[in-house]
Amino acid sequence: MWQFFHKLGSPRWFYEISGRWLPWLALLTAALLLTGAVWGLAYAPPDFKQGNSFRIIYFHVPASAVSMACYMVMAMAGAVSLIWRMKLAEVVMKCCAPIGASITFIALVSGAIWGKPTWGTWWVWDARITSVLVLFFLYLGVLALYEAFDNKEAAGKACAVLSLVGCVNIPIIYWSVEWWYSLHQPATIKFTEQSSMHPDMLQPLLVMIAGFYCFFAVALLLYTRSEILFRERNTKWVRALVEKSVG
Amino acid sequence: MHPVRKQRLMVVLFILFGAAVAVALITFALRDNINLFYSPLEIAEGKAPVGTQIRAGGMVLEGSIKRDPNSLRVDFIVTDYAAQVPVSYTGILPDLFAEGQGVVAAGKLNSSGLFEATEVLAKHDENYMPPEVQSAVDAAAETLSP
Amino acid sequence: MDNQQPTVSIAAVFGATLRRDLTIAYRRRGDFVNPLIFFLMVCSLFPMGVGPDPKQLAQLAPGILWVVALLACLLSSDNLFRSDYDDGSLEQMLLSPVSLYIQVLAKAMSYWLLTGFPLALIAPLLGLLLHLPATGMLALVVSMGLGTVSLSLIGAIGAALTVGLRKGGLLISLIVLPLYIPVLIFGVSAVQRAVDGLSYAGPLAVLGAFLALALTLAPLAIAASVRISVDN
Numbered sequence: 172m173w174q175f176f177h178k179l180g181s182p183r184w185f186y187e188i189s190g191r192w193l194p195w196l197a198l199l200t201a202a203l204l205l206t207g208a209v210w211g212l213a214y215a216p217p218d219f220k221q222g223n224s225f226r227i228i229y230f231h232v233p234a235s236a237v238s239m240a241c242y243m244v245m246a247m248a249g250a251v252s253l254i255w256r257m258k259l260a261e262v263v264m265k266c267c268a269p270i271g272a273s274i275t276f277i278a279l280v281s282g283a284i285w286g287k288p289t290w291g292t293w294w295v296w297d298a299r300i301t302s303v304l305v306l307f308f309l310y311l312g313v314l315a316l317y318e319a320f321d322n323k324e325a326a327g328k329a330c331a332v333l334s335l336v337g338c339v340n341i342p343i344i345y346w347s348v349e350w351w352y353s354l355h356q357p358a359t360i361k362f363t364e365q366s367s368m369h370p371d372m373l374q375p376l377l378v379m380i381a382g383f384y385c386f387f388a389v390a391l392l393l394y395t396r397s398e399i400l401f402r403e404r405n406t407k408w409v410r411a412l413v414e415k416s417v418g
Numbered sequence: 419m420h421p422v423r424k425q426r427l428m429v430v431l432f433i434l435f436g437a438a439v440a441v442a443l444i445t446f447a448l449r450d451n452i453n454l455f456y457s458p459l460e461i462a463e464g465k466a467p468v469g470t471q472i473r474a475g476g477m478v479l480e481g482s483i484k485r486d487p488n489s490l491r492v493d494f495i496v497t498d499y500a501a502q503v504p505v506s507y508t509g510i511l512p513d514l515f516a517e518g519q520g521v522v523a524a525g526k527l528n529s530s531g532l533f534e535a536t537e538v539l540a541k542h543d544e545n546y547m548p549p550e551v552q553s554a555v556d557a558a559a560e561t562l563s564p
Numbered sequence: 565m566d567n568q569q570p571t572v573s574i575a576a577v578f579g580a581t582l583r584r585d586l587t588i589a590y591r592r593r594g595d596f597v598n599p600l601i602f603f604l605m606v607c608s609l610f611p612m613g614v615g616p617d618p619k620q621l622a623q624l625a626p627g628i629l630w631v632v633a634l635l636a637c638l639l640s641s642d643n644l645f646r647s648d649y650d651d652g653s654l655e656q657m658l659l660s661p662v663s664l665y666i667q668v669l670a671k672a673m674s675y676w677l678l679t680g681f682p683l684a685l686i687a688p689l690l691g692l693l694l695h696l697p698a699t700g701m702l703a704l705v706v707s708m709g710l711g712t713v714s715l716s717l718i719g720a721i722g723a724a725l726t727v728g729l730r731k732g733g734l735l736i737s738l739i740v741l742p743l744y745i746p747v748l749i750f751g752v753s754a755v756q757r758a759v760d761g762l763s764y765a766g767p768l769a770v771l772g773a774f775l776a777l778a779l780t781l782a783p784l785a786i787a788a789s790v791r792i793s794v795d796n
Contacts, residue, residue: 253788308742315738319729325796329725329789333739336721336785340743343774347746351753425663428574436780443773450766471762 182399183408185259189392200389203382211375224288227281229376233383234278238306241271241387245313246338249331259395261327262402264334265317266394270387272310278303298352302345309337323402461527462501468527471536474503475522483517496521496533507535515540577662581670588647589678595643599636599679600686606632607690618695625696626755629704630711633683634744637712640679641719642736644671645727645790654727655794664787669779672720672786673713680712696759703758703768710771711751717782718743724789728796747774 211229245267252260282300283293294300313330320326403409455473456466466472474496482495491508505523515521515538525535572580589596610628611621648654648671657667687708688701696704722740729735754767 305742305745308738312739312742315735316725319726319731319735320796322796325728325792328792332721332785332788332792333725336743339781340746343746343777344742347749351749422661422663425574425666429663429665433780433784436776439776440773443769443776447766447769447773450763450769454762454766471760 182259182262182403183406186396186399189396193389193392193396196385196392197389200382200385203378203385207375207379207382211372211379215372215375216369224285225372227285228372229379231278231281231285232376233380234274234281235303236380237383237387238271238275238278238303240384241267241274242306242309242334242338242341244391245271246334249334252327253331253335258402259399261324261331262395262398263391264331265327266391266398268310268313268317268330268334270390270394272307272314274383274387275303275307275310279307296352298349301352302348305344305348306341309341313337455522457501458496458498458503459501461503461531461533466527468529471524471526473522473524474505474527474533475520476503478515478517478519478521480517496523503533504531505533505535505538507538509538511538512540572662574663574666577666578670581667582674585671585674586677589674596678596682599640600682602639603632603636603683603686604690606635607693610694622695622697622759625691625694626700626704626752626759628694629687629690629696630708630748630752630755633687633708633712634715634748636683637680637715637719638722638737638740638744639733641675641716641723641740642726642733644675644720644723645793646723649727649793654790658791658794664790665783668720668724668786668790669783672717672783675720676713676716680716681709684708684712696755699761700755700759703755703764707751707754707764707768707771710768710775711747714747714771714774714778715744717778717786718747721782721785721789724786724793726793727790728793747771750774 207229212226215226217223217225245264248260248264248267251257252264279300282303286295287293313333316333317323317326317330320329400409400412454471455475458474458476460466461474466474476496476498479495479497479502482493484493486492489508490510491506492511493504493506495502496505497503505525507523507525519540522539523533523535524537524539525533527533607628610624614620614624645654648657657664660667684705687704688696691701691704719736719740721743722736725739726736750767750770754764754771757764757767
């Protein structure tokens with residue numbers, strides 16, 4: 172167990188092992204996303220009230236789920252990098268931020284596009300939408316902080332602290348926003364929350380969620396691998412790799 | 419004990435103390451009914467304060483709406499199927515206000531048990547109930563059928 | 565003196581750091597009034613922006629006062645560690661054998677005494693300018709008194725993270741503003757409730773809970789950030 176942990180700290184070992192996983196994971200991702208998209212967009216029955224516009228749920232819900240999970244991964248990697256000074260964890264944390272920000276952005280935009288036909292407006296200050304917006308802000312803060320440092324090692328540590336602070340704050344922020352919203356419930360907005368979803372609609376959604384998680388893993392691996400190469404560009408093994416690929 | 423360790427211990431104790439205070443205050447805030455939202459059952463049981471601004475919610479009882487022909491005053495009964503609270507409101511009601519609909523009313527309870535609303539919000543979708551109303555109805559249903 | 569054996573107590577460290585920072589601030593009295601002037605100026609911009617109608621202003625007043633006080637806290641927090649960083653005293657703090665946690669806590673508290681506390685005290689005056697009903701005044705002072713401590717502590721995290729950077733000013737806002745949201749929500753709602761004639765003990769208790777958490781947890785993050793910035 173400890174040996175595995177120790178090995179995981181070595182960027183080179185990670186680079187090599189992840190190179191072996193990557194094609195399979197990418198294949199699985201493509202299969203899941205394709206199945207889910209075709210199934211959800213073409214074969215799932217239209218909603219009895221919203222017709223076909225509900226189908227954006229197949230992008231919106233998975234994106235929202237991953238946007239949250241990504242922050243958890245980032246904060247955990249940040250904690251590991253601070254406590255055990257593991258280089259790899261720092262790289263992973265750094266790579267989570269842009270991916271998380273993009274996915275959160277997708278969740279917000281797809282939500283807005285869904286809101287237009289359903290609620291008749293692009294934006295509603297709903298508790299959940301507001302929380303996701305705040306999550307987006309937190310990602311932007313981490314990104315901005317990382318970019319501001321010239322010394323990337325210090326940048327990694329600073330971002331790790333910030334992501335941990337954010338992690339402590341996220342439940343508080345969510346709770347506050349929800350409470351705030353329950354005080355200001357507007358009377359005219361039509362909600363289409365259904366506690367139970369028909370299985371024909373739910374199954375493709377689950378496939379899409381799994382697909383998005385895998386996509387996140389693939390994107391994170393790719394990003395981490397390129398960052399490792401960049402950081403270790405002066406080491407022997409990276410040079411050997413480059414020479415081999417250049418020929 | 420080593421002084422550095424002692425300082426560290428003090429800091430840890432301080433953090434634990436802070437967490438305990440935070441939990442105590444949050445518990446107090448939640449017990450204080452921070453939303454000031456009361457269900458008809460709670461009002462009937464006398465849990466809601468009289469004469470201060472609160473919010474109440476439930477369903478409008480079928481056949482209970484009485485409109486005053488000479489003014490904008492409307493009287494109706496809000497129920498969670500366990501208890502009923504008479505509500506009076508003067509003003510323009512939202513379009514969606516109807517019998518059997520979920521409503522949230524803000525106003526004061528007077529000493530005779532009449533809820534004098536200053537604001538009435540109606541809920542749009544028949545499938546959707548505001549979570550507070552839903553939980554109030556559920557809670558009432560539970561107390562009725564033990 | 566043996567470096568490994570701190571001979572001073574926690575209270576002495578806290579007191580000495582607090583006294584030092586307050587003395588420095590007293591010698592530079594000009595800096596102390598800047599956030600207050602900012603508060604006054606921005607609040608007086610609002611009537612010009614949204615119109616002088618007293619009714620409308622009264623409705624917006626709790627939100628305006630809280631948002632502007634929050635910005636005043638935020639913008640001044642940039643200076644919290646700056647001069648100590650420049651003259652090397654921050655490094656000395658790291659080297660001293662006493663707990664960094666206590667030292668940064670004392671610094672954040674002295675900073676609150678110099679910004680948040682006066683902001684809370686002059687808030688009713690600005691409330692008058694914005695036609696905030698008299699029933700909301702007490703809640704305004706108390707909620708701001710409680711809330712600005714949390715704001716100062718959270719702001720100190722941002723300040724400590726960015727102190728080594730030349731372009732700190734705007735960056736600190738990006739980092740800290742999302743973290744301010746809970747305090748803002750409950751601060752405004754305490755004032756709003758008081759204006760509506762409701763009991764505002766609930767939101768105040770929540771602000772108190774935030775304060776307890778910020779007081780105990782934020783110094784950990786501030787101390788870690790100071791270490792990173794100084795090592796950088």
